[in-house]
Amino acid sequence: MNELSFEKFRGSILIVDDNLNNLALLERILSRKGYEVRLASNGQLALDSVDLAQPDLILLDIMMPGMDGYEVCSRLKASDRTRGIPIIFLSALVELSNKLKAFNAGAVDYITKPFEAVEVVARVENQLRLRELELQLRDKNKMLQQEIAFREEAEIETRLLLETTKFQKEEIEELLLNILPKPIADRLQEGQSIIADSFSDVSILFADLVEFTNFASQKSATETVKVLNQIFSQFDRLSLEHGLEKIKTIGDAYMVVGGLPQAQENHAAAIAQMALDMQAAVASFNLKHNHSFSLRIGINIGAVVAGVIGLTKFSYDLWGDTVNVAHRMESNGIPGEIQVTAAVYERLKDKFSFKMRGAIEIKGKGEMMAYLLLGRN
Secondary structure, eight states: OOOOOTTOOOEEEEEEEEEEHEEEEEHHHHHTOOOOOEEEEEEHHHHHHHSSSSSSSEESSOOSSSSOHHHHHHHHHSSSSTTOOEEEEESSSSOOHHHHHHHHTTOOOEEEEEEEHHHHHHHHHHHHHHHHHHHHHHHHHHHHHHHTTTTTTTHHHHHHHHHHHHHHHHHHHHTTSSSSOHHHHHHHTTOOOOOOOEEEEEEEEEEEEHHHHHHHHOOOHHHHHHHHHHHHHHHHHHHHHTTTTTEHHHHHHTEEESSSSOOOTHHHHHHHHHHHHHHHHHHHHHHHHTOOOEEEEEEEEEEEEHHHHHHHHOOOEEEEEEHHHHHHHEEESTTTTTEEEHHHHHHTTTEEEEEEEEEEEEETTTEEEEEEEEEEE
């Protein structure tokens, strides 16, 4: 009997959102993964598009003028022809009541805006895997019905196939509830319950968007989240380009690391170059959108402990003196500048240009020499 396979399946995805920026970003993310992407800017266009050709998955915004996402979902689920199309809701609404309403309408998943590219890809891949599995099972069952007169084993094989399918589905759903670095996710899937590793040499970058709190206090929640998402999405793309691992965002702060969970020979240079590219990205954003944001960045290198914490919602995080000093380099830094420790300076002084800032007082450490990264030699 042929094995079920996920490798070659590239489904079609319909993205529905009245925000053209969101449409463009999602199209870019998913097209790069090889998916066939169609776009609709309102609910009626979405229904018309589904009538013409059914997609394998729909990403559906909730808050749209005219026909909102709930109504679009309800109409699709009311039709036998379109009921089986999985729908993932996209929304900035975070209240539990909104999520319950979405699932009651027939959604299979819910992504909160501003979304992370890795989360969108993971959740889309999960649903398309399940969709492919459903289609394969449909074909397989049809074939088994044709063979049942000739093969007494068909009933047993069908039962085993259904049991295997249920097990695979549960594994995928449990794993993809959590967005983790792939090597860490693989270890969790293999049954490792405690994940904690020591790394002797990594680079850590903290960045803070200066004055963003003041900006947010004068803008609507939607505008605030939209701007922050635009900037942080650029940072996410930079981290992928430089082979770095984004750890987390906290408010308007961004943390990224190089050299883990997989070793990276040039992680310090990659982090330094990302810092410069982040400054350039913010400058370009300011010019395009008439803003005046600046970044305060701190970098340190050294040893850390990294691991997974949490029981249901896992989080991959870092601990240690190296992390604390990197954060202090940022918080005690200068807006618009990249402040680094002496260790970073010694590692990169032949490849990058620096300016000595001098000794600064670091909480818990006393005076430490600090340098400002200016550019690449």
